């Protein structure tokens with residue numbers, strides 16, 4: 001019986017080998033089944049900025065399309081669940097709307113069992 005949820009993103013090996021036994025009242029009437037259970041990734045982690053806050057000072061005459069800062073972004077999921085798109089909130093700040101703030105993914109992080 002499972003006593004805790006399975007978290008694919010913290011598993012070192014996503015495959016479990018299970019053995020199931022069945023018997024009736026005659027203890028010699030026993031059978032065994034084997035199950036290979038493979039857990040697949042769910043998109044259960046959001047992309048996270050690192051750092052998530054940065055103070056930037058620029059001259060007022062900064063050129064349009066100047067890269068102000070490159071944020072690193074990590075998502076603990078894998079494959080397509082790790083993909084993200086860059087969304088800018090700069091529509092509220094017309095000056096910054098013309099400047100680029102880039103985000104790029106960090107290398108995949110697979111935490112150790114004792115993380």
Ligand SMILES: [Ca+2]
Pocket residue numbers: 043044045046047075076077081082083
């Ligand atoms: Ca994700």
Ligand SMILES: [Ca+2]
Pocket residue numbers: 008009041042043044045076077078081
């Ligand atoms: Ca996941």
